[in-house]
Amino acid sequence: MKGPLLIAAVxxxxxxxxxxxxxxxxxNFLVVTLLIALTGQGWNIIGGYxxxxxxxxxxFFGTGAYVTAILQMRYGLNAWMGFVAGIAAGAAVGAIxxxxxxxxxxxxxxxxLVTLAFAEVLRILASVAPITGAGVGILIKLDPRxxxxxxxxxxxxxxxxxxxxxxxxxxxxxxxxxxxxxxxIAVRENEDAARALGxxxxxxxxxxxxxxxxxxxxxxxxxxxxxxxxxxxxxxxxWISIEALLTPIIGGAGTVFGPLVGxxxxxxxxEGAKLWTGDVPGLDLMIYGALLVIVVAFAPAGLVGTLxxxxxxxxxxxxxxxxxxxxxxxx
Amino acid sequence: xxxxxxxxxxxxxxxxxxxxxxxxxxxxxxxRITALIGPNGAGKTTLFAIISGFLKxxxxxxxxxxxxxxxEPAHRLARRGIARTFQIVQPFGxxxxxxxxxxxxxxxxxxxxxxxxxxxxxxxxxxxxDLLDRPAxxxxxxxxxxxxxxRALATAPQLLLLDEVLAGLNPxxxxxxxxxxxxxxxxxxxxxxxxxxxxAVMSLSEHVFVxxxxxxxxxxxxxxxxxxxxxxxxxxxxxxxxxxxxxxVH
Numbered sequence: 001m002k003g004p005l006l007i008a009a010v011x012x013x014x015x016x017x018x019x020x021x022x023x024x025x026x027x028n029f030l031v032v033t034l035l036i037a038l039t040g041q042g043w044n045i046i047g048g049y050x051x052x053x054x055x056x057x058x059x060f061f062g063t064g065a066y067v068t069a070i071l072q073m074r075y076g077l078n079a080w081m082g083f084v085a086g087i088a089a090g091a092a093v094g095a096i097x098x099x100x101x102x103x104x105x106x107x108x109x110x111x112x113l114v115t116l117a118f119a120e121v122l123r124i125l126a127s128v129a130p131i132t133g134a135g136v137g138i139l140i141k142l143d144p145r146x147x148x149x150x151x152x153x154x155x156x157x158x159x160x161x162x163x164x165x166x167x168x169x170x171x172x173x174x175x176x177x178x179x180x181x182x183x184x185i186a187v188r189e190n191e192d193a194a195r196a197l198g199x200x201x202x203x204x205x206x207x208x209x210x211x212x213x214x215x216x217x218x219x220x221x222x223x224x225x226x227x228x229x230x231x232x233x234x235x236x237x238x239w240i241s242i243e244a245l246l247t248p249i250i251g252g253a254g255t256v257f258g259p260l261v262g263x264x265x266x267x268x269x270x271e272g273a274k275l276w277t278g279d280v281p282g283l284d285l286m287i288y289g290a291l292l293v294i295v296v297a298f299a300p301a302g303l304v305g306t307l308x309x310x311x312x313x314x315x316x317x318x319x320x321x322x323x324x325x326x327x328x329x330x331x
Numbered sequence: 332x333x334x335x336x337x338x339x340x341x342x343x344x345x346x347x348x349x350x351x352x353x354x355x356x357x358x359x360x361x362x363r364i365t366a367l368i369g370p371n372g373a374g375k376t377t378l379f380a381i382i383s384g385f386l387k388x389x390x391x392x393x394x395x396x397x398x399x400x401x402x403e404p405a406h407r408l409a410r411r412g413i414a415r416t417f418q419i420v421q422p423f424g425x426x427x428x429x430x431x432x433x434x435x436x437x438x439x440x441x442x443x444x445x446x447x448x449x450x451x452x453x454x455x456x457x458x459x460x461d462l463l464d465r466p467a468x469x470x471x472x473x474x475x476x477x478x479x480x481x482r483a484l485a486t487a488p489q490l491l492l493l494d495e496v497l498a499g500l501n502p503x504x505x506x507x508x509x510x511x512x513x514x515x516x517x518x519x520x521x522x523x524x525x526x527x528x529x530x531a532v533m534s535l536s537e538h539v540f541v542x543x544x545x546x547x548x549x550x551x552x553x554x555x556x557x558x559x560x561x562x563x564x565x566x567x568x569x570x571x572x573x574x575x576x577x578x579x580v581h
Binding site for chain 2: 177178186188189190192193196197198199200201
């Protein structure tokens with residue numbers, strides 16, 4: 001099964017879960033997992049396809065969460081409007097950070113450090129500024145009606161985040177098949193060679209950063225609506241930057257399903273271990289660390305990438321006898 | 332003669348205290364192969380980097396197609412029709428040969444189907460037809476050189492800068508790729524090649540520029556250039572021409 005069909009099948013399978021499952025605990029787990037998958041898909045656009053490893057995607061997640069919360073609570077805006085505004089604000093922050101970093105020609109670890117610094121600056125500002133509720137944070141008023149983007153049933157929340165994840169999968173799929181995506185991957189593989197082929201590397205990276213930031217900001221908006229509380233540590237904290245880059249790397253950076261698979265793997269292991277050992281604080285972080293070491297050491301292409309490689313190698317072995325001796329001799 | 336497609340006018344490039352290129356001028360007409368030769372460290376690759384927009388010249392001008400394009404960034408020059416290959420091959424290693432060429436093809440064809448068609452045609456033209464679905468990092472040196480050429484060609488250039496595409500190839504591989512280069516030139520592309528394989532320079536190019544220590548020290552037909560005393564000295568050291576002359580007399 002290929003591309004769009006596979007996305008449709010996976011989304012349909014996930015959408016059928018509420019038909020069989022009615023446990024709030026399970027829904028809570030699935031919602032958080034998909035939330036992280038969405039955050040990670042945002043990172044995957046600039047990090048996975050573009051090769052620009054951001055360590056500060058909290059900047060976009062937090063901006064989405066805060067803008068949604070502030071517009072509702074301070075200015076009385078409708079929650080759905082707040083959601084759209086939050087995504088736009090996240091994209092704008094992406095344009096600013098990307099514009100500054102890429103125009104300055106920052107690459108690899110320098111880019112990572114600058115994004116981390118921006119997220120930290122935003123965290124500190126949010127923890128003192130009155131409009132963000134400073135250290136107290138912002139509570140969103142409970143109002144479980146669809147028009148205020150709140151739902152009685154967790155199943156509905158689950159379907160909403162699933163729809164967002166489906167959209168992000170479709171965006172990644174379209175990116176892969178587009179000229180813009182080919183240019184972005186070329187920049188990741190070799191920026192100078194890409195420029196020689198007419199690719200405006202700065203513009204391409206900036207465009208990817210904006211898309212990336214918008215997707216991650218959408219996850220932040222959803223977070224605010226689901227948990228109805230935002231503070232500086234949650235919105236702009238390093239935890240979300242780590243989740244954003246860890247899940248796609250473990251699942252397969254630069255693949256459509258990498259973030260989703262990574263989020264499922266990481267969250268299942270984390271929750272499983274918690275159930276098994278009782279709620280040991282910091283255990284999930286230890287699992288992330290161990291998993292990351294294993295993946296980087298043994299499967300640098302991530303779970304999805306490794307699977308694809310194995311399948312490709314098997315296919316080549318099947319083709320080899322038919323293609324004759326030349327291929328075998330070369331291999 | 333009509334104005335050449337490319338003319339480099341007294342271009343200099345300074346790196347701190349080092350004058351890598353010193354008031355070098357050269358020109359390349361459409362449909363011809365022009366060679367740029369010179370000893371190691373002469374500044375040939377630097378000059379290519381300036382022409383293709385990867386470095387800005389410290390002084391001088393680049394005219395291309397009748398316009399002054401000095402200091403324009405690389406991607407914009409590529410859009411104007413200047414393509415280059417890299418001396419140290421730079422494949423997009425993680426993706427297939429086809430996708431490598433596709434990146435170049437996308438420059439003139441926004442639609443995926445069109446670009447894929449161009450990539451396929453160009454891939455076959457340079458002899459990579461059977462390897463299109465291989466990951467680029469699995470190619471041999473000769474394959475990578477062909478890939479460099481294919482990617483550049485996929486951008487449909489009018490001026491092609493080839494930086495040692497023959498270096499590291501064995502005679503059979505050179506024999507395979509020389510006709511490809513000749514065919515380009517027959518299509519009206521201006522080819523400028525940096526080359527150390529003198530046999531290829533002699534057989535392919537009609538006009539040769541010799542760069543030594545950043546300066547153009549000689550130009551002319553290949554036969555004229557190899558007979559030039561200054562060129563012999565640049566390669567073999569001061570006084571070499573006289574010594575060779577002396578041996579011939581005895």
